[in-house]
Each structure stands twice: as C-alpha cells, then as structure tokens.
Amino acid sequence: MAYNHKEIEHKWQKYWEDNQTFKAPDKSDKPKYYVLDMFPYPSGQGLHVGHPEGYTATDIVSRYKRAKGFNVLHPIGWDAFGLPAEQYAIKTGNNPAGFTNKNVQVFKKQIKSLGFSIDWSREINTTDPEYYKWSQWIFEKLYEKGLAYEDEIMVNWAPDFPGGGIVVANEEVVDGKTERGGYPVYRKPMKQWVLRITAYADRLLDDLEELDWPEAIKEQQRHWIGRSTGASVNFKVDGFDDEIEVYTTRPDTLFGAKYMVLSPEHDLIEKITTPDQAETIAAYQAMVATKSDLERTDLNKDKTGAFTGAYGINPINGEKLPIWIADYVLSSYGTGAIMAVPAHDERDFAFAKKFDLPITPVIAGGDVNEAAYTGDGTHINSGFLDGLNKQEAINTAIDWLEDNHAGHKQVNYRLRDWIFSRQRYWGEPIPVIHWEDGTQTLVPEEELPLRLPEMTQDQLKPSGTGESPLANATEWLNVTREDGVKGRRETNTMPQWAGSSWYFLRYVDPHNSKVLADPEKLKYWMNVDLYVGGAEHAVLHLLYARFWHKFLYDLGVVPTKEPFQKLVNQGMILGENHEKMSKSKGNVVNPDEIVNDYGADTLRVYEMFMGPLTQSKPWSEEGVAGSRRWLDRVWRLLVDDEGKLRDHVTTVNPGDLDKVYNQTVKKVTDDLENMRFNTAISQLMVFVNDAYKSDALPIEYMNGFVQMLAPIAPFLAEELWQKLGNTEGVSYEPWPTYDENQLVENTVEIIFQVNGKVRGKATVAIDIDKDAMVEAAKADDNVQNFINGKEIRKVIAIPGKFVNIVVG
RNA sequence: GCCGCUGUGGCGGAAUUGGCAGACGCGCUGGACUCAAAAUCCAGUGGUGGCAACACCGUGUGGGUUCGACUCCCACCGGCGGCACCA
The missing domain is CATH 3.10.20.590 (Ubiquitin-like (UB roll))
Known part of the structure; x- marks a missing residue:
C-alpha cells in the first residue's frame, strides 16, 4: 500500500483534535517554553507559502521541545482589525465582522491542515470585545499616566487614501508615501491622539543590548530612536526680546556659524520677518505647504529658502547672523531651528553656495572652496577654542555655554511620539468622551469594552470631513451625563498596531474577565522564548510592543522588561524566477494546492529543506516533488505493499547501522537546537540511504528515526509510529539519545x-x-x-x- | 550617500576551531527491473587533459598572512534589505 497523504493527514488531524494533544497546562513541574509566531492578519487571500515557513519552524521547535520535556506554549490568534474588511464592507454592504470571521475560518482550516501543534483553546481575536476591552484598558492607563494625549500636531495626512483620507504614524511613511497603498503623504497640522513613546526612548534603546535578536533589527531600532548628544544654544534676535533656541551636535563650530535657519513652520517667523521680506516669506511658506513629504526629500535635493530680513546674535562672539527659513530644516526635530555652519556641514554648505552666503572654516583640514569638512582637526578662527581638537572643543564650548547661560548640554532623539488615532470604523474605539463644557473624560473602566456600533453601508461611507465614519453613528455618538451635560464620543479608532502590541500576554490567560492576564500565569510563561516572523516589522510592531510592554512593566502588570527574548526573522520565499512572488508576475504558489497534491508533510519538509530559515530562497516545483519522493522512500522503508510493517524491521541488531544512527541522533538534535532544519533533514536522508542498504532494521533505531522525523513531518511520523507498534502518540515520547562510544x-x-x-x-x-x-x-x-x-x-x-x- | 546582510557546480544549498571544497536534494547520464513505458532500486556526475594511475585549474575580483584560506586581514566589484536633509 502506497503512502496516502490525504488519508493519513486527515486521520491524525482528527486524533490530535479529539485528544487535545497540544493543550498546554498552566500549572506544570516541567520547565516552560513559549514559542510564538507573529500575529497573522486574516486576509481574504488566505495563507501564502511564506506563512508555513515560519509556522513550520516554530512548530518543529515546539514539538522538539515537548519531546525534550518542556511544557510548550504555542498559540495562535488573529490580528483582525484593519482596512481591507472595512473597504470590503463599504463595497458590498456586508458587515466587516462577518467578513473577518469568514477569513478567520479559512485561515484556521489551512493552519490545521498543515499540522501545527497549536493549543486552540487559547485562540484570540483582536476584534472580539472581550479582547479589545483590554486594548482600551491599556489606553486608559496610558491616558491616566499622561502618556496618551490629544494634540494639534503636524501629522502625516494622506488625503487620497480610500475612504476619505487617513492620518498615519511616522513609522508607516515610506519614501514619503503610505506604507499601505503608496498614497502621497503631506505634513498637516491636525488634532490627533498621540502616545508619548519618546518618554521610553532611552530604555527602548538601552535594553536592546540584552536581547537575542538579529543585529540588523537592533540596528534599525537604534537608528529609528536616533539618540544624539549635543548642545542647545540660545541666539537673541536683534531688536526683539525673543530668543531662538537651536540644537547642534557641533557646539565646537559655534564660531563658524554664519547664518541661521528656521523651519517654514517655526512660530517666530511671523513676528521677526521685516515688512519688505513678508511677501517673499509668505510665498515660500505657501509653496512648502503644498509639497508632499516625497517632494520635500526624495525628489528635491536642491536647497530652497527665503530670507526673513531679521538677524540673530551669535552668543559666543556677538556676530549678527541673517535668519533664513528653509524646508531642509525640519520642524519636528530638535527645536525646528539651526545655526548654520557652512564650512563644516554638507547641507549648510550646499545652502550657502546656492544663496551666496559666507563660508568660514573653523577647523583646519578641508578646503571650503570645494566641500564642507566634517572630520576632526585643530580649531582655528575660534577664539578660546583655537588649537583644540573636535572633542575637546565640544566639551569646552558646552562649559562656556553653561557658564554664560547661553545654552546647555542636550540629548535629542529622532524618535517622535506615536500618532495613534485613525479616521476609521474597523478598529478599537478610543474610550474618551468630549463634553460640551469643554472637558474630556475616559469611559469608566467598568463600562469597558466600549463596543463598536453596528453600522449600515451608508453610514460606513466617509463622512467627508476627514472624520471617522463613527461620526455617522448618531445613537452611539451622543451621550448625556446625569447632570444633563451633553457629550460626544471620540470618533477616531486605534491603529492596527494596538491589538498586536500586547497579544502575546493574552495567550497566557485568554479568557480572564477580571484582568488582562493573571500575574501568576504571566510569571510562569513570560517571556516569549522564541519569536519568529518577517523582518518587515523591524520598527513598527516590534517597537510599539516593546513600548507597551515596558509601560505595563512599570504598572506592575507584567513581570518582565522585554517581551521577546529571542527573535528570528525568516527569509522570504521567492518565485521560481528568483523574484518576489506577486500576482502580476504570475509566480505565486498556493499552499493549499501543495497540501492537496503532495501533502502537508511534503510542504513542511520542502520548506525546511530549501535552505537556512533566515535566508531568502527561490521556490522549486521539482524540489517539492523531491521532498515527496523522499517521504515515499521513508514509507517504503518501513511499510510493505499490504500496508504492514516490513519483515526486515527486527529486534536483532547486526550493528551495521550503529554508527550512522548515533551520528544522526547527535546531528539532528544539535541542528534542531540551532534551528538548522535543512541540515537536520539532510542527515535524516543520509540515515535512510544507509538503512536501504541494510538487511535488518533494528526496531529501536526505527523508533528513534520516526521520533526525529516527527517534528518535521508529524502526520507521516504518527502513522509510522503506530505501525511500529506504539500505542501512544509520538508527541510526548522522550527524545532519542545517542551513545558517544558508538561514534568513536x-x-x-x-x-x-x-x-x-x-x-x-x-x-x-x-x-x-x-x-x-x-x-x-x-x-x-x-x-x-x-x-x-x-x-x-x-x-x-x-x-x-x-x-x-x-x-x- | 550611510548602515546591515550576502556572493561556493547546470540549480537549491553543505563544510563545528584555519586542515580531504561541493554533504544532502534537484537536474542530468548509465545500469537493473519491464514486452515497453512510468515508478522504483543501484551507480556516476565541478571544469580541463589523460586509456588509466593521476595532473592542472576551481568558493565574486585583486592582493596579503599561513606549512595550509570558502573560513582570517586589506582593497574593490555585484546582488538583497533598511535608512536617507534628524543639524
């Protein structure tokens, strides 16, 4: 009887489900191991072949750790809020919840078909009010601690975004366009909810040290946080009482400051601009306002600007410096104002060249006729700093600034606060009420969850004001206090990142209605020991989740400072032509078809055998067929044409497999510990090749081999395990050991x-x-x-x- | 431009500490089985030369260290990803 994957996979899927084989107890004497996949968004397309790659890796580790005696937590759930469901609802008139649930069912069926050893009793869904109750609860705690605030700020406004435009977070802007959909982004002042992630900047940066994460991801986060140390310097404005505060990392070049630049949005511009320059300045500001972020950066490296007619006074030498405005100075970084040192800063140099401003070197070493010199050197033309090198001069200059009350040492961050509100229906409602008396309150904790109202297709359509469709939900929207004061609910909802910023905590205690999760259970299960997912979440999800986790740690809700101890990024699976899979290129592989034609075990073996988990590698249909052939070969090694265990599986051990068997146990164990699945499989192949050449197959070795196969191809392994005469499933059978003596x-x-x-x-x-x-x-x-x-x-x-x- | 990763047969990839380069798989070639084919099993397979033993060349390129380099050092080239006026 040939290997029939459909029959076997159906049989064992049912067995695991009926026996709740992978349910993880909260109390156990065993050491715990928490393995997590990144939270999937249940899209209408279903799984693509990239999903099973990471999921198979975590499943192999989960099954291996169980056999090694660990109590393994391996859950899954759904990050199910988000735009596609809302857009689908507007188009078809269906409720987004129904659409979402349908997608979840498809995902679940697919994931079950792949044989992942998941504890389904812990399944969660961000759109479930019992779940988002706690997302709202965390928001309220942030609000109470002053870390969530509403502010009129410069936001990233994408007016062309379907559904009447949307505000996105800084992290969601890529090349001046929205990360999703690629719509152009404009800087626009708007009132929005913001989370004070900057309050955690230092800890988010410093605590990266202790994490076992890929260096590339840590580096991206470090860069995103962008801590720099420099000085704040105050320049008086000639003829006014006002001062302009600038931030510089090079206070040593203060003597080389030849002009100043304010960002076009700077508060002081209107006040200090001279009447004869007013028109020029206004025209420049208007021109900048219509530029998208892309036009301000990528498309336009050429410097532009306008002169205000006003002058600042350099505190170090009393020199009068013309004050310009230019969009190369960003309002969102530092104070939105700079001192320009054209001799030693490339941007200032370019600007000075264009507008014919003076360039005076204050550090020996470069040629200011050619380019800005940013290297180290002896200071010149710099009064009391003359003769010092860069670092000495920086220290001396800061001392001088502090002694003369003209400035001070200053740390700055590239990281900005997290713009948290979205003008959307299908997200967690922000639990705030705005009262007609001008006050604002949280929805009381005991009234949470604040549920999303049901809405008709018409109501879901954009309100046209840039407001969320929730503004159309009149009944839900308006509230009246006991004292008769009327109020209006916040209509913005949370971004998709809210639910995924703490979901790993909920798996620990998914049905708790009293607290987010039982502290005792958190203490047992946290941290996540292994977190696997794509590198695209390097700064979005992974930074937000770390921020919320640290906040919850400060509240005493969670016992650990960091959520994810070890992070592994799986590489991308490319199409057969070595290009990224995409519909337009016609190189997309559907995992359902592979499961149907070859079986889930084949898909698992193939995806793990393709190459190292962390590397990108191209798909090969021939390779899939090869993996299937190997599983057929394994089957035939042990099973005869009648479906019975072959006669040559015996209790007698002639010894010819001793060495290769022990080598295989050693290598496979070592490889699985280190997630080198491709070489683990090749070693199993070597063993099978040798076994084919042997007349007698000792049952002990065959049991051990099937156990080693089980994490990788669990359906086939369970079936063979049974045929070998074992009555219990293979999942909790202690992992095979090897005899070192057999190797010498x-x-x-x-x-x-x-x-x-x-x-x-x-x-x-x-x-x-x-x-x-x-x-x-x-x-x-x-x-x-x-x-x-x-x-x-x-x-x-x-x-x-x-x-x-x-x-x- | 800056940062990170990466480069090995026809293809995917392997090589623990600097010690037989190419494990394993795909593809290809040959053989066995078969009336025949498929499937399967067995064997071969980096290039060049040679009947062969064997020799020479060979891990992106150029140099270096070493008895010995895919591995370490220097310089460069290509590919992938990220950041990009952050003062």
Whole structure:
C-alpha cells in the first residue's frame, strides 16, 4: 500500500483534535517554553507559502521541545482589525465582522491542515470585545499616566487614501508615501491622539543590548530612536526680546556659524520677518505647504529658502547672523531651528553656495572652496577654542555655554511620539468622551469594552470631513451625563498596531474577565522564548510592543522588561524566477494546492529543506516533488505493499547501522537546537540511504528515526509510529539519545599533503603516533613522486588527521 | 550617500576551531527491473587533459598572512534589505 497523504493527514488531524494533544497546562513541574509566531492578519487571500515557513519552524521547535520535556506554549490568534474588511464592507454592504470571521475560518482550516501543534483553546481575536476591552484598558492607563494625549500636531495626512483620507504614524511613511497603498503623504497640522513613546526612548534603546535578536533589527531600532548628544544654544534676535533656541551636535563650530535657519513652520517667523521680506516669506511658506513629504526629500535635493530680513546674535562672539527659513530644516526635530555652519556641514554648505552666503572654516583640514569638512582637526578662527581638537572643543564650548547661560548640554532623539488615532470604523474605539463644557473624560473602566456600533453601508461611507465614519453613528455618538451635560464620543479608532502590541500576554490567560492576564500565569510563561516572523516589522510592531510592554512593566502588570527574548526573522520565499512572488508576475504558489497534491508533510519538509530559515530562497516545483519522493522512500522503508510493517524491521541488531544512527541522533538534535532544519533533514536522508542498504532494521533505531522525523513531518511520523507498534502518540515520547562510544572508531582515514596539497590517503589506527604517521606518508607512492630529490624543510602532523610535508 | 546582510557546480544549498571544497536534494547520464513505458532500486556526475594511475585549474575580483584560506586581514566589484536633509 502506497503512502496516502490525504488519508493519513486527515486521520491524525482528527486524533490530535479529539485528544487535545497540544493543550498546554498552566500549572506544570516541567520547565516552560513559549514559542510564538507573529500575529497573522486574516486576509481574504488566505495563507501564502511564506506563512508555513515560519509556522513550520516554530512548530518543529515546539514539538522538539515537548519531546525534550518542556511544557510548550504555542498559540495562535488573529490580528483582525484593519482596512481591507472595512473597504470590503463599504463595497458590498456586508458587515466587516462577518467578513473577518469568514477569513478567520479559512485561515484556521489551512493552519490545521498543515499540522501545527497549536493549543486552540487559547485562540484570540483582536476584534472580539472581550479582547479589545483590554486594548482600551491599556489606553486608559496610558491616558491616566499622561502618556496618551490629544494634540494639534503636524501629522502625516494622506488625503487620497480610500475612504476619505487617513492620518498615519511616522513609522508607516515610506519614501514619503503610505506604507499601505503608496498614497502621497503631506505634513498637516491636525488634532490627533498621540502616545508619548519618546518618554521610553532611552530604555527602548538601552535594553536592546540584552536581547537575542538579529543585529540588523537592533540596528534599525537604534537608528529609528536616533539618540544624539549635543548642545542647545540660545541666539537673541536683534531688536526683539525673543530668543531662538537651536540644537547642534557641533557646539565646537559655534564660531563658524554664519547664518541661521528656521523651519517654514517655526512660530517666530511671523513676528521677526521685516515688512519688505513678508511677501517673499509668505510665498515660500505657501509653496512648502503644498509639497508632499516625497517632494520635500526624495525628489528635491536642491536647497530652497527665503530670507526673513531679521538677524540673530551669535552668543559666543556677538556676530549678527541673517535668519533664513528653509524646508531642509525640519520642524519636528530638535527645536525646528539651526545655526548654520557652512564650512563644516554638507547641507549648510550646499545652502550657502546656492544663496551666496559666507563660508568660514573653523577647523583646519578641508578646503571650503570645494566641500564642507566634517572630520576632526585643530580649531582655528575660534577664539578660546583655537588649537583644540573636535572633542575637546565640544566639551569646552558646552562649559562656556553653561557658564554664560547661553545654552546647555542636550540629548535629542529622532524618535517622535506615536500618532495613534485613525479616521476609521474597523478598529478599537478610543474610550474618551468630549463634553460640551469643554472637558474630556475616559469611559469608566467598568463600562469597558466600549463596543463598536453596528453600522449600515451608508453610514460606513466617509463622512467627508476627514472624520471617522463613527461620526455617522448618531445613537452611539451622543451621550448625556446625569447632570444633563451633553457629550460626544471620540470618533477616531486605534491603529492596527494596538491589538498586536500586547497579544502575546493574552495567550497566557485568554479568557480572564477580571484582568488582562493573571500575574501568576504571566510569571510562569513570560517571556516569549522564541519569536519568529518577517523582518518587515523591524520598527513598527516590534517597537510599539516593546513600548507597551515596558509601560505595563512599570504598572506592575507584567513581570518582565522585554517581551521577546529571542527573535528570528525568516527569509522570504521567492518565485521560481528568483523574484518576489506577486500576482502580476504570475509566480505565486498556493499552499493549499501543495497540501492537496503532495501533502502537508511534503510542504513542511520542502520548506525546511530549501535552505537556512533566515535566508531568502527561490521556490522549486521539482524540489517539492523531491521532498515527496523522499517521504515515499521513508514509507517504503518501513511499510510493505499490504500496508504492514516490513519483515526486515527486527529486534536483532547486526550493528551495521550503529554508527550512522548515533551520528544522526547527535546531528539532528544539535541542528534542531540551532534551528538548522535543512541540515537536520539532510542527515535524516543520509540515515535512510544507509538503512536501504541494510538487511535488518533494528526496531529501536526505527523508533528513534520516526521520533526525529516527527517534528518535521508529524502526520507521516504518527502513522509510522503506530505501525511500529506504539500505542501512544509520538508527541510526548522522550527524545532519542545517542551513545558517544558508538561514534568513536578504531581506525581513521588520514590524508597526506605535500606543500598543503593532498597527495595521498591511508586508513590507520586511531591512536597512531606522529612518527608512524610521518613514516606512512613518506612511504606513500604518490607522496614520493613529490618529495623525491627535494629537501624536506618541515613536517606538520596532527594525529588522526593529516601529515603535511613541506619541501622546497 | 550611510548602515546591515550576502556572493561556493547546470540549480537549491553543505563544510563545528584555519586542515580531504561541493554533504544532502534537484537536474542530468548509465545500469537493473519491464514486452515497453512510468515508478522504483543501484551507480556516476565541478571544469580541463589523460586509456588509466593521476595532473592542472576551481568558493565574486585583486592582493596579503599561513606549512595550509570558502573560513582570517586589506582593497574593490555585484546582488538583497533598511535608512536617507534628524543639524
């Protein structure tokens, strides 16, 4: 009887479900291991082949750890709020919740078909009011601690976004366009909810040190947080009482400041601009306001600006500096104002060249006619800083600024606060009420969850005001206090990142109605020991989740400072043509078809055998077929045409498989520990190849082999395990061990080299001494061809390995 | 421009500490089985030369260290990803 994947996979899927095989108890004497996949968004497209890659990796680790005696938490759930469901609802008139649930059912069925050992009793869904109650609860705590606030700020406004435009977070802007959909983004002042992530900047940066994450991701987060140390310097404005505060990392170049630049949105511009420059300035501001972020950066490296007619006074030498405005100075960084040192800053240099402003070097070393010099050197033209190098001058300048009350040392961050509100229906309502008396309150904790109202297709359509469709939900929207004061609910909802910023905590205690999760259970299960997902979440999800986790740690809700101890990014699976899979290129592979045609075990084996988990690698249909052929081969090794265990599986051990079996246990164990799934599989192949050449297959080795196969191809392994006469499932059977003694041999093959090139080999006793090895080498015919008649200069011999004779 | 990753047969990839480059799989070639084919099993398979033993060349390019380099060092080239006026 041939290997029938459909029958077997159906049988064991049902068995695991009926027996709740993978339910993880909250109380156990076993050590715990928490394995997590990144929260999937249940799209209408279903799984793509990238999903099973990461999921198979975590599933192998989960199954391996169970066999190693760990209590394994391996849950899954749905990050189900988000735009596609809302857009679908507007188009079809269906409720987004219904659409979402349908998608979840598809995902669930697919994931179950792949045999992942998930504890389904812990399934969660961000759109479930019992879940988003706690997202809202965390928001209220942030609000109470002053970390959630509403502010009129410069936001990233994408007016062309379907559904009447949307505000997105800084992290969601890529190349001046929205990350989703690629709509152009404009800077626009709007009143929005903001989370004070900057309050955690230092900790988010410093605590990266202790995480076992890919260096690339840590580096991206470091860069995103962008901590820099410099000085704040106050410049008086000539003829006014006002001062302009600038931030600079190079206070040592203060003597080289030749002009100042304000961002076009700076508060002081209107006040200080001279009447004859007013028109020019206003025109420039208007021009900048219509530019998208893309036009301000990518498309336009050419500097623009306008002169205000006003002058600032350099505190260090009293020099009068013209004050310009230019969009190369960003209002959102530092104070939105700079001192320009054209001799030693590339941007200032370009601007000075264009507008013919003076350039005076204050550090020796460059040629200011050619380019800005940003390197180290001796200070010149700098009064009391003359003769000092860069670092000495920075320190001296800061001391001077502080002594003369003209400035101080200052730390700055690139990171900005997290713009948190979205003008959308299908998200967690922000639990705030705005009262007609101008006050604002939270929805009382005992009234949470604040549920989303049901809405008709018409109501879901954009309100046209840039407000969320919730503004159309009149009944839900308006509230009246006991004292008769009327109020209006906040109509913005939370971004999709809200639900995914803490979901890993809910898996620990998914049905708790009293608290977010029981502290005792959190103490047992946290942290996540292994977190696997794509690298695209490097700064979005992973930074937000760390921020919320640290906040919850400060509240005493969670016991750990960081949520994810070890992070692994799986590589992308490319199309057969080595290009990214996409519908337009027609190279998309549907995992359902592979499961149907070859079986889930084949898909799992193939995706793990393709190459290292972390690397991108191209799909190959031939490769899939090869993986299936190998599983067929495994089946035939143990099962005969009648479907019975083959006769040559015996209790007798002739010993010819001793070595390869023990080697295999050693290598597979080591490889699984280190997530080298491709080489683990190749070792299992080596074992099978040898087993085919053996007349007798010791049942002990066959059991061990099937156990090692089980994490990778669990359906087939359960079936073979049963055929081998085992009555319990394979999942909790203790992992096989190897005998070190079986690995040592009496003889070893050594190589003979002449001048580092291999010229001969010989099999010798394992304990052969150096001299004997050298004698054997010199006696070798081919070695003699290369050493005869030549002077032996040196002989290197490592016992048991090789002899190298150096002649000259 | 800056940062990170990466480059090995026809293809995916392997090589623990600097010690036989190419494990394993795909593809290809040959053989066995078969009336035949498929499937399967067995064997071969980096390039060049040679009947062969064997020799020479070979891990992106150029140099270096070493008895010995895919591995370490220097310089460069290509690919992928990220950031990009952050003062």
